[in-house]
Amino acid sequence: MSNLPFQIKTIAAESEFRFKEKGSMFIGLSSPINLEEDVVNFLNSVKKRFYDATHHCFSYKLADGLFKYSDDGEPNGTAGIRIHNAQNHFELTNIITIVVRYFGGVKLGVGHLGKAYYETAIQNLEASKKIEKELYQNIELEYKFEQTKYVHHLISKFELVVNKNLFELSPIMHCSIKASKVNEISSELNQNYNPSLVLRITNNLFYLNI
Template identity: 45%
Template sequence: MDDYKTVLRSDETEVEIKKSRFINLVFHVEDEAAVDEILTEIRKKHYKSTHACWAYVLNTNPKRQKASDDGEPSGTAGKPILDVINHRELKDVLVVVVRYFGGIKLGTGGLIRAYGGGASDVLNHCCIIKKQFSDQVKIVIHYPSYGGLSNSLMEKEIFPVSEEFGENVTLNFQIAVAQTKAFLDWVEDQTNGTAQIIRGEQAYVDVEVTNDEKTM
């Protein structure tokens, strides 16, 4: 299973363009049922709006995606929103741009810029994370080995999720699947083969992304 980027939580921004209000909304979604529920609530809340255009991409294989212009000229709203989501390689994401028409038409190019810009604005503002497919690993070591291993881990900027101190020391890690073998080989070398290694289930874990990764 591949790593992917998504949003941690819902967020909202608002801009005004030639007297039209554009309310930009983003949500984490994992299936069409969640998309439908959110869109229903938005239509209720913004029942006086002129348009509520949207696009989503789901983390499926192959990925599922869909977009809607909601009455705007074809290709001027839903597709620009979808293009922004795909350009940033986001999945399990729904972006909705609600428009309250202000009386001045924007034209085809203006609409594309407004809806694509609205999607970019809210994604710039929200918290984006990487869902990293990881091995859950426990490293059990004797106390004399703890100090040296801890220092070596700090030098490599690898930090355990938690530590347990009992008869021995247990360090709990979440390691990207592609990096697990190299990490475990390194641990065995650092502890002269005395560490007990326990591998648990594989699962997605949330990892922060850099500002550069957000806008890729």
């Protein structure tokens, strides 16, 4: 059983916001992600683009509950956790937010520094388009030709997305179903048991826009 939530809120695309405080330039950059690999790729691209920046502080959150944040050399608690709090303010996940800082020569002090990182992240995320996504799971339905009408009933009732239909000795339909409906379709097929209609549930889970 997956521990992924049935629905999440994230951002639709990469976004950027710039904020200046006492000579220091703060640049907030956010991107939707799905895997830790996406985190590495986006972080590396930002570090390459802003190679001469003083700090590259970040926070990322994934739908499975994994999260991490970094102060990247700033005083403890002034950057990463502030960016993380901004993400939580909008209840976002599957997201990475990086705040790049160019030091302007004037120390801000711990309080003002934390506010600057939070303000940059919150404004960056405020301007980002938010979207909701639904968790889907891939399934296979193997059936006899004479059961086609019932299979189409299942497609309609459980809002299946048909990805591929193979017509061999027995047709095999590859579909995607909302993960929240997997138990329901399993229950219906158990109640209307027919050995010639087989449901196979895969471990392939992914999010689609609502």
